[in-house]
Amino acid sequence: MxxxxxxxxxxxxxxxxxxxxxxxxxxxxxxxxxxxxxxxxxxxxxxxxxxxxxxxxxxxxxxxxxxxxxxxxxHGSELVVAPDEPERPEFVQWLLYGEATLQAPLSVMARVGRIRNKTPEMQAGIDAVLADARHSLSMRLKPLEQRLEGRDFLAAGRLTLADISVGYPLNNLGRPHFAGMLGPRAQAYRERLVARPAFQRAAAIP
Ligand SMILES: N[C@@H](CCC(=O)N[C@@H](CS)C(=O)NCC(=O)O)C(=O)O
Structure with missing residues (x-):
């Protein structure tokens, strides 16, 4: 195994x-x-x-x-959109977007948040990096909000790994610090994803 x-x-x-x-x-x-x-x-x-x-x-x-x-x-799962399905390119696009585009500014925030023993000058630099990452995040959420118009899932009309990819940073965006950053469609999509029994079971694994 x-x-x-x-x-x-x-x-x-x-x-x-x-x-x-x-x-x-x-x-x-x-x-x-x-x-x-x-x-x-x-x-x-x-x-x-x-x-x-x-x-x-x-x-x-x-x-x-x-x-x-x-x-x-x-395991032959339909979570993967096969190469011969019409929305395979969109599947790959949103699969990569979840990590390379959406998670990237969140990772910057997490990394600078771990810096200890800061001087006031360092803190000023860190604050500038955090503000830039937050702005970048707000821009990077825009295509997601557009894509979700009239759609429950990102590709192929069903839950796929693209949703699981994007669902990870969206789950992190549920923290109070990020309140108000998600548009209405992304907010509703996030709530649908994290309410899935499979997500709930996975998140409960210690
Ligand atoms: N692109 C990689 C990123 C892996 C990654 O950075 N994981 C984080 C935890 S979520 C980590 O190990 N961070 C520790 C570090 O970078 O030092 C993936 O999707 O697996």
Whole structure:
């Protein structure tokens, strides 16, 4: 059985959500957030120290969306839009958007938020980076709001990995700090996604 290295609230949530949607289990190893970056045992599995990682026999996969695609495709799930389906290009676009476009400014915010022992000059620089990331985030939400006009899902008229990809940063955008950033369609879409029983089960995994 494949092993998934996981930390609650990390991008491993995408993988657990995918597994819950398709009704498949893997061996889940839950790690602490910070220590793993110095743990030789974990660095031997993923030299970058990032999460998630999936080990399946001799195969190691370190990108959350690549893990989701690997597991869903292997089980013949409709969460993957097949190459011969008309909305395959849109599927790939929104699949990548969730990580490369929408999650990117959130990751910047998380990283600078971890800087300790700040001087006033550093704080001023950090505040400028945070303001820029927030502006970038508000711009990057605009195409999502447009895409959701008249649609429940991002591609192919059904739940796909594109929704699971985008659902991860949208879940993070539910925090009070981001109140008011989502447009009405993105807000309703977020609520629909996080209300899914499969999402709820995945989010409850310690
Ligand atoms: N693009 C990668 C990003 C992986 C990533 O940055 N994961 C975060 C946790 S959600 C992490 O491990 N951060 C620790 C760090 O970058 O030092 C993916 O989707 O798996």
């Amino acid at each position: 494949a092993t998934l290295y996981h930390v609650p609230t990390s991008r491993s949530l995408r993988v657990l959500w995918t597994l819950e949607e398709i009704g498949v289990t893997v061996d889940v190893k839950s790690l602490g957030v910070r220590p793993r970056l110095q743990e030789p045992e974990y660095l031997a599995i993923n030299p970058a120290g990032t999460l998630p990682a999936l080990i399946d026999g001799d195969r190691a996969i370190y990108e959350s969306l690549a893990i989701c695609e690997y597991l869903a495709a292997r």
